[in-house]
Amino acid sequence: MDKARPAGDSGADPGAPLLDAATARAMHMTGAAVVMLYLLPQGDSALRLALLAGVPAELATPWTRVPLSSPIPVADAVKDRHLVWLGSQEELAQRYPRTALVLPYHFALAAAPVVSGTSVLGGLVLLWPGSHAPQLTPQERAAVHDCCRDLARVLHEAHEGGRPMTAGSTPRVLPPPATPPADPAEGLAAADFVARLPGGCCTLDMHGRITYLTDTGARLVGGDRAALLGTLPWESLPWLDDPLFEDQYRGAMISRQPMSFTALRPPDRWLSFRLYPTASGISVYITPVAVSGAAAPPAESPATPSTPSRAVALYHLMHLAATLTEAVGMRDVVDLISHQLRPAFRIQALAVMTSAEGRLRIEGHRGFATQLMERFDGTPLASGTPAAHVLTTGVPAFYSSFAELKRAYPPAVLQSGMSAWAFLPLIASGRPVGSMVLAYDRTRPFEPEERALLTSIAGLIAQALDRARLYDTKDRLAHSLQAHLLPQTLPAIEGLDVAARYLPATHGVGIGGDFYDVIRLDATTAAAAIGDVQGHNVKAAALMGQVRTAVHASAGAPPAEVLERTNRLLTDLDPGLFTSCLYVHLDLAGHRALLATAGHPPPLLHHPGGPTEVLQLPPGLLLGIDREARYPTTEVPLPPGAALALYTDGLVEAPGIDMDEATDALARQFTRGAGRPMDTLADSLVRYAEHSTPGSDDIALLLIKALEDRSG
Numbered sequence: 001m002d003k004a005r006p007a008g009d010s011g012a013d014p015g016a017p018l019l020d021a022a023t024a025r026a027m028h029m030t031g032a033a034v035v036m037l038y039l040l041p042q043g044d045s046a047l048r049l050a051l052l053a054g055v056p057a058e059l060a061t062p063w064t065r066v067p068l069s070s071p072i073p074v075a076d077a078v079k080d081r082h083l084v085w086l087g088s089q090e091e092l093a094q095r096y097p098r099t100a101l102v103l104p105y106h107f108a109l110a111a112a113p114v115v116s117g118t119s120v121l122g123g124l125v126l127l128w129p130g131s132h133a134p135q136l137t138p139q140e141r142a143a144v145h146d147c148c149r150d151l152a153r154v155l156h157e158a159h160e161g162g163r164p165m166t167a168g169s170t171p172r173v174l175p176p177p178a179t180p181p182a183d184p185a186e187g188l189a190a191a192d193f194v195a196r197l198p199g200g201c202c203t204l205d206m207h208g209r210i211t212y213l214t215d216t217g218a219r220l221v222g223g224d225r226a227a228l229l230g231t232l233p234w235e236s237l238p239w240l241d242d243p244l245f246e247d248q249y250r251g252a253m254i255s256r257q258p259m260s261f262t263a264l265r266p267p268d269r270w271l272s273f274r275l276y277p278t279a280s281g282i283s284v285y286i287t288p289v290a291v292s293g294a295a296a297p298p299a300e301s302p303a304t305p306s307t308p309s310r311a312v313a314l315y316h317l318m319h320l321a322a323t324l325t326e327a328v329g330m331r332d333v334v335d336l337i338s339h340q341l342r343p344a345f346r347i348q349a350l351a352v353m354t355s356a357e358g359r360l361r362i363e364g365h366r367g368f369a370t371q372l373m374e375r376f377d378g379t380p381l382a383s384g385t386p387a388a389h390v391l392t393t394g395v396p397a398f399y400s401s402f403a404e405l406k407r408a409y410p411p412a413v414l415q416s417g418m419s420a421w422a423f424l425p426l427i428a429s430g431r432p433v434g435s436m437v438l439a440y441d442r443t444r445p446f447e448p449e450e451r452a453l454l455t456s457i458a459g460l461i462a463q464a465l466d467r468a469r470l471y472d473t474k475d476r477l478a479h480s481l482q483a484h485l486l487p488q489t490l491p492a493i494e495g496l497d498v499a500a501r502y503l504p505a506t507h508g509v510g511i512g513g514d515f516y517d518v519i520r521l522d523a524t525t526a527a528a529a530i531g532d533v534q535g536h537n538v539k540a541a542a543l544m545g546q547v548r549t550a551v552h553a554s555a556g557a558p559p560a561e562v563l564e565r566t567n568r569l570l571t572d573l574d575p576g577l578f579t580s581c582l583y584v585h586l587d588l589a590g591h592r593a594l595l596a597t598a599g600h601p602p603p604l605l606h607h608p609g610g611p612t613e614v615l616q617l618p619p620g621l622l623l624g625i626d627r628e629a630r631y632p633t634t635e636v637p638l639p640p641g642a643a644l645a646l647y648t649d650g651l652v653e654a655p656g657i658d659m660d661e662a663t664d665a666l667a668r669q670f671t672r673g674a675g676r677p678m679d680t681l682a683d684s685l686v687r688y689a690e691h692s693t694p695g696s697d698d699i700a701l702l703l704i705k706a707l708e709d710r711s712g
Contacts, residue, residue: 048167106130334364513540608641650697
């Protein structure tokens, strides 16, 4: 069995350094300031950030997991298999307002898919300084293409070698380019030069920590030089605990452009900070500013080590607000909360609950033991537990230590090694829809500012949860309708091995109109049909049921007549939706099949012991367009051992891939497995489709194999 290795750990697999080197080459060849490599796990619908270069991991925290359905450049690049180029902040805001809201900095961005054959393995994101030209040069575009091909080769070879790479729990950050060691004399001369400047100087590493500070700089900011080294300025200097300073640092690192701002050092001294970024960090030049009549704002209290700075909190709050608008179902909401809140606010565990029939219902949890959650699932709202209490009263509760929790709720038992808890009501439109528990592994003061922030977050989550619950209800009803319209089982027909599969789209809203059917006609004849109604909604599913019923009612007639009758019915109904359909009459005694198509993808015919043929049938119009349309019939031999594959376009359709090439690739997969039982082969083809298609469309698959006559 292949054993996946995390790309975020270079020591885990011999191929990881090759991936590191390919990513570093991408940065060098393109001249990009920031490079992000995403991997797409097989069968998954979300990209995972595996490698990062040019910025620290903290800045990429909101983007470590990107669902393909998200309106984000790399998701579109991978889903549509083409390069996405954004040459300015204005263009980013127009096409991707959510991303622009969270990253309001000047930079240019390219996102491209990493493709091997028909399989998408991941995506590459490149950022250039805002000074970049509005368009990529032909050389840069070619370099991006070559880098993606290089990365695809490394990933493909790792997979073929039985050691496929996956993204680790956190992305691996490549070190900045090494600078040549300075000559000692040059170092002294540089120090003398800096000391002679009228202002103060300091350097920040990629994470924002102070790595060098002149005596003048220390005097200007009013701190002890030795004590400030290795600290974050917005944490060690209380008057810099303002979102502006960290935002400027963030903007300088991402845009690679100089930034500047003015800050007041209490009581009345204004200082100018100029930031000059490079790949290894930021140089800061500090000078006093004369401002007459300026009133000093009140001094801020420093952020505690357990609490994120206000800039970080606002950054993640904005990102959470934007991403929650895209959440569809309850699972999406819980996943987003976990991926956004836990790393941003140093939360060790969380649980999201709703109420049903007077009891708490656990909708999702992360970090808590499953056994613990199972014990709390179904707890009566009248039980008085903190989670139930905040849901019924609408009042949040914060416990800085277990002792506080024990005083408020004596039955409490210390669980999972947690030391502080926040119980938050989830209120939407003035009514409680659930509650949320956040747990921390250290005691926590829960200052008023943090309580207000967590309460605001709970409000955003409540609105998303309310929408998700409504969506899930509608989705369950719609899929129940669709499931009842499809065959519950296929008839057992002597002389045939038949298998069918239906897969809903992995992302997107709505249900599809894909259908299939197998009909026993008599002892030696049968019929099969497959089709796809336009649209992804309840109307499409209902029309699918009508089409399937019409085909079933006409089965046994010649294929042309079956489609013509069904077409007249749909034209008379005038539903405003068109339908593709392929009908097959199976003559088991004559070892032949008669086929007619109404605009449906071509079926595959595997010849016994030979190749698989793509049957290019005479075309017929989609059903529901022209009442007088005619549908030619084609006869093909179906001797024992021959097999037919009928499918909908979701099995082969992928952006950027030619349909004929995709169909030929499917035919090769069909050939490889034609000797196996059809049930086994159906599973194999579905797994193939999950890796080679974006999953944005439903898939119906029907396999039919003629068996040897064993009656004698």
